[in-house]
Amino acid sequence: MWKIYNILLLVVVLIAFKPLLCEASEDKNATKEKVLVAKFVKGFYDKKNMHEFINTGEELKSLYAERGNQDKYYRVWINEICYFADAYRIYKGLYETNEMQTKALQEKNYYGLAQSYYALGLLYGKRGNQSLALKNYKKSLSIFNKYVKNANTSEVYWQIANLYIDDSPKEADRQAKLAIRFAGNRIYDLCYGYAIECLVSLHLDDEKGFRYYYDLFVKTSKKDKTFPAASYKYYFVSIDRFFKHDYHGALSAADSIEIPEDRAEMRYLLCTKIGNPIKTLQSYKKLIEVKDSISAIVNGEDFLAMSHDADAVKIKKVQGEMKYNLYLIITLGVVFLFLFVVISFMYYGHIKHKELERMNHKNKELRKAWEKAEESDRLKEDFIRNISHEIRTPLNAIAGFSQIITSSGMNLDDDMRKEMSQRINDNSLQLTGIIDNMLELSLVESNRDTPQKEKILCSEFFNKIIIDMKPFAKDTVQLSYSSRFSDHFEIYANRVLLTKVLQKLLDNACKFTEKGNIRIFCSCNDDKTKYVITVTDSGIPIPIDKAEIIFEKFVKLNDFLPGAGIGLTSCRSLVMRMGGTVTLDTSYTDGNRFVVSIPAI
Structure with a gap:
């Protein structure tokens, strides 16, 4: 629309x-x-x-x-x-x-x-x-x-015309004429009515109508210098060039429209009318991205607002209960104090001490409830802003490409259909990966069983991981493995968990390394009680002050790369299950080096 x-x-x-x-x-x-x-x-x-x-x-x-x-x-x-x-x-x-x-x-x-x-x-x-x-x-x-x-009902008719303009341009034309009719002598109402008619003319391929209403718009807007006529410049330039068959100029003007959604709408409409399937596809993808971004913002803001309201009600309820308890405690204190004076002065200090302890306990409970509500609010915001877009983007891409492929009006060759099918498959895999990571993190955090260990041949194990991860690295990046041990050396660890840890660290390195190398190195500490495995890359170094933050849930240092920000969180949880630690070596400055340390016994 x-x-x-x-x-x-x-x-x-x-x-x-x-x-x-x-x-x-x-x-x-x-x-x-x-x-x-x-x-x-x-x-x-x-x-x-x-x-x-x-x-x-x-x-x-x-x-x-x-x-x-x-x-x-x-x-x-x-x-x-x-x-x-x-x-x-x-x-x-x-x-x-x-x-x-x-x-x-x-x-x-x-x-x-x-x-x-x-x-x-x-x-x-x-x-x-x-x-x-x-x-x-x-x-x-x-x-x-x-x-x-x-x-003044003119502005209501504007809005109705705006709703109809895509699906029923003739009805939009009728509503716009009503807006102009009831505008009277009001400059603003008339100008917006003429602007709507110019847009309707594009939908109806009515060049004569466009010229007529555009002239009226120009003449009327000059009567009041406060009217923001410049806001419509590129809309009209784009339509004018389209009717003059200057399609490149029309698209160029559309790209200058300030409002992102309008810019995407205009470009998609022009490409559809021009009949260029490739540009139509590209503009449709951009339109989906813009609408998805706006929808995510709206839904996110609505969800956060409702969550804030719900949490506020809970906190208010807790505060009310605490207030009632406080009044009850004070009342009991007065009664006990009266009895204390009547019976014996010796009991006063003891009763007062008990009352103060009870009030402190209640205050601590209230403070914990408040902190829990604040933490819950922070986690909700983190979850919405980090996972909503990651899930909705592949879903919208799948829906958009599926609609184009199945549309009878789209003239697509086999190569283009194959490309769209591949895009659908890629986005499906991306969506599956996000969900798998979320489930895996949940299972890791809930599972407290001691993992079973087995003997692992180092050279075979690490070289297989290198081979498996090579497709995920860029062509300009070389993956390699080296060790202080001989080719026949074996370590004693859980094969499944250690594989997942290294895959996540290598996947993270592949994302952020444009060229150079990524290396795995295996060794022991000085007293040979721990195996030390390092994953080193030549990518952009992570800032020292972010060395611990990156292991928290939903933290992403680059919002433009795919992922939900839970890979390193899951990695640390897996290493902790094996009784070890994983840290970022802040002394390494030629890229990034992650150090995994697990018990050798």
Whole structure:
């Protein structure tokens, strides 16, 4: 679906705030309102201090509530929700919308009620739920038309046209014309209506319509210099060059569009219309990546917000119980103190001491509960931000390539189909590897059995691992094994666990070594009580201050490489099961050297 939400929110906010600024300027006694409105508008755009923006909005709403100006009150509120939508805080936006709707119903304020349904349309549209967005926009229109006199419904028709533009451009054209019709003389409303019509013309291959509405857009936008006409420049340049059959220029202009999702949408649409299957495939892959990234952000923010709320409820419950217990303890203390005075002064110190011990114990429990909640919150954030994208990326790639292969409208040759099949297979293996690593880490951490040892012939064992891992190294990297022992020397260890440890260390080295060599070296310590195995590479050295952090769960020093950040964690757990240790040798500066030490007995 074609979405230009950032520009849309910009226009909505400018329309909403322009009368506020003008009215505040006309009233010389409205200095406070003028300052707050200017601060509110500034906060909306820089997105650096959400807390300050929300506080400013609450001050403005309180000011308008005192004056009884409900329309301005709800106008500020709807723009707060637009702010949350623009910042991908959908959960927060839905919460505020529910509060707005409840208040509007209690006050029987139909303007606020209509705006609440409009807000729901914005939020569901941001999440990609077209049916719910459309349902709420239509409900908003119904209330505006029935109960609100001289209501500005133009912006609602914009949104509906925007929802239809991909799947039903003719209906989008009809809704855009309604937006223009109800815009009256409002420059912003008219310009956005003309912009939507220009985009619809591209979908309908209507060059004449594009020229007509583009001319209207240019003429109208010049009437108000505050209108952000420059935001649409590359959209129109791209469409203009397409109709002139300058396809390279059209794609180049599309690449200059500022909003990532719009840029990917425009490029995919142009490639589809041009009929270039290779570029269409490439643009489709990029579109999937962009949508996946936005979806991950939205879902991650929603999940974190709900988790925070759930944890806050738990903590509040614990604090309530502790407060009740504290009151109970104090009451009992007073009773015991009274009895102590009556019966004997000798018991006072003993009872007081017991009461203090009990209170300290309860305080420790509360502190532990708080620390546990904070740790739980940190682990949730780590899990969401590190594993969500790693799992969703191969899944989306599998779905996207499968859809292209099975599409009857795509003209693909055998080589391209073979390449796509290989991509599907590669992403399936990647997804399986991630899940296997997660399961393996869980099993290792839960298994406390003592591993069985056996005799292992060093030369045979280590050379086999080198051969198995060579396909994962780059062509410019050489893998090798050497030892202080003879070819017939044997070590006594668990073959399965030691194999997994070395595979994970070599896999990590292969990822980060572009050229040079990767070496395994086997030896003993001075008193021959431990086997010492080192894995050395010539990749970029890991910073000294990260020497221990890299063994923690979900830690990745390079977010652009695949993996969930649990390989070294799993490696350390496996070595610990064998009674040994694995560390990064920080004294080695020509790359990285991991040292595995396991008992020789």
